[in-house]
Amino acid sequence: MGEKDLTEKILEEFPDVFSDVVNGSVFKGNKRVAPDELIALAVHSQYKADDSKLHEQERDIAKYWKKDNVNFVLYGIENQSTVDRYMPFRVIGYDGAAYR
Numbered sequence: 637m638g639e640k641d642l643t644e645k646i647l648e649e650f651p652d653v654f655s656d657v658v659n660g661s662v663f664k665g666n667k668r669v670a671p672d673e674l675i676a677l678a679v680h681s682q683y684k685a686d687d688s689k690l691h692e693q694e695r696d697i698a699k700y701w702k703k704d705n706v707n708f709v710l711y712g713i714e715n716q717s718t719v720d721r722y723m724p725f726r727v728i729g730y731d732g733a734a735y736r
Contacts, residue, residue, distance in 0.1 A: 641696070644715040648697045649676070658701075658711055674699040677710070681733035695730040710734055 648654050651671035658669045677698040682690055698712040712730055714723060 641715050641717075645696050648713055648715075651699075654697070654699055654711075654713075657713065669701055673701055673703050674711075675702050675707075677734055681730070683729070683733065693726070693729060693733065695727075698730070698734055 648657065651674045654674055655667075655669045655671045659665060659667050663669070677700060679695050679698060680692060682692050685691055695712055696714050698710065700707045701709040701711060710731060712727065712734070714727060714730075716723065720726075
């Protein structure tokens, strides 16, 4: 894992930073998600593929937005320095594991 990626993960773990990223990128800077409404999720999950082996995947960071006792949204952030055309498929796998 690169140092840049690790630094971004550590920074985004802070609820105030994470909420700023979400509010800035999803809500055009409007403060909708408050730091105290975020719940951290596990970033590791396992799955069995066609080869019948157990595989592990790790996402950068994920949090639930919980408001009025309802899990509103699952937000996940994947930091990238280069384009990975398969990233949308990886994110779908990460989200599926989180909802399971």
